[in-house]
Amino acid sequence: MEIVHLTQITDLHLGVDASATLGGIPTQASFEAVLGAVDQQGRGKDRLILTGDLASDCQPAAYQRLNRLLKVHNKQAVWLPGNHDKAEVMAEYLVDYPYQSVTELGAWGLLTLDSSQSSKPGGHISDKQLRHVEQGLETLLTDFILVAMHHSPVLLHSAWLDTQQIDNHHRLYELLHASGRVKAVITGHVHQQFEGHWGDIPIYSAPSSCVQFKQQSDEFALSDEPPGYRWLDLYPDGHIVTGVEFLSDFHPRPNLSCAGY
Numbered sequence: 001m002e003i004v005h006l007t008q009i010t011d012l013h014l015g016v017d018a019s020a021t022l023g024g025i026p027t028q029a030s031f032e033a034v035l036g037a038v039d040q041q042g043r044g045k046d047r048l049i050l051t052g053d054l055a056s057d058c059q060p061a062a063y064q065r066l067n068r069l070l071k072v073h074n075k076q077a078v079w080l081p082g083n084h085d086k087a088e089v090m091a092e093y094l095v096d097y098p099y100q101s102v103t104e105l106g107a108w109g110l111l112t113l114d115s116s117q118s119s120k121p122g123g124h125i126s127d128k129q130l131r132h133v134e135q136g137l138e139t140l141l142t143d144f145i146l147v148a149m150h151h152s153p154v155l156l157h158s159a160w161l162d163t164q165q166i167d168n169h170h171r172l173y174e175l176l177h178a179s180g181r182v183k184a185v186i187t188g189h190v191h192q193q194f195e196g197h198w199g200d201i202p203i204y205s206a207p208s209s210c211v212q213f214k215q216q217s218d219e220f221a222l223s224d225e226p227p228g229y230r231w232l233d234l235y236p237d238g239h240i241v242t243g244v245e246f247l248s249d250f251h252p253r254p255n256l257s258c259a260g261y
């Protein structure tokens with residue numbers, strides 16, 4: 001079996017038109033620059049996994065433009081919602097990319113879930129989503145599983161972000177751990193590179209395709225790191241090689257006095 005090549009792009013925060021910005025960064029331009037960097041790295045044929053906050057406020061026009069950009073760039077993509085998205089609106093407007101809760105990729109299965117809750121920024125796994133995870137683990141007959149979700153189940157030692165940790169992460173962990181096949185979890189939401197462990201399960205977060213949050217800051221603050229993404233190579237023996245790339249030639253810089261988003 002072959003190595004599965006994935007690229008995680010997260011927290012695009014696309015707005016109602018192409019000129020929309022977040023923290024001073026034009027989010028569509030930065031997303032397109034990330035796609036260009038992925039091509040330059042020789043990973044242009046990777047399947048994309050888009051881990052939420054694809055729009056800044058679940059605008060249909062943002063999803064329509066994302067759908068068009070993915071088509072123009074001839075991408076295969078799997079997505080899941082973040083707290084700035086609405087899954088039903090995404091499903092309606094990402095017309096060429098129907099939601100896939102499970103995807104079989106050779107020896108690997110990809111399981112996506114929705115950790116968002118309406119009108120709250122923090123993460124929660126609803127009973128419906130827990131059943132969805134149970135069903136997904138049964139449906140996937142692959143040797144190994146990668147789980148993708150928006151929110152982090154672990155603390156990042158950043159007080160304001162840590163209040164948004166998935167509040168019932170223990171229940172989800174029990175399910176994933178009991179399967180014995182979940183080799184890693186990837187998340188978005190935290191707008192920063194992170195590698196750690198959730199119990200026995202390796203966990204990885206990716207930088208946003210637009211602005212990054214300052215690491216280990218107790219209050220909201222932006223960092224001056226450029227847009228980025230994470231790549232993952234999933235090997236047929238169950239091991240993963242992964243890394244993060246930041247764009248070196250993207251010139252708009254974030255407004256570090258931005259007080260919120």
Ligand SMILES: [Fe+2]
Nearest residue numbers: 011053189191
């Ligand atoms: Fe975000």
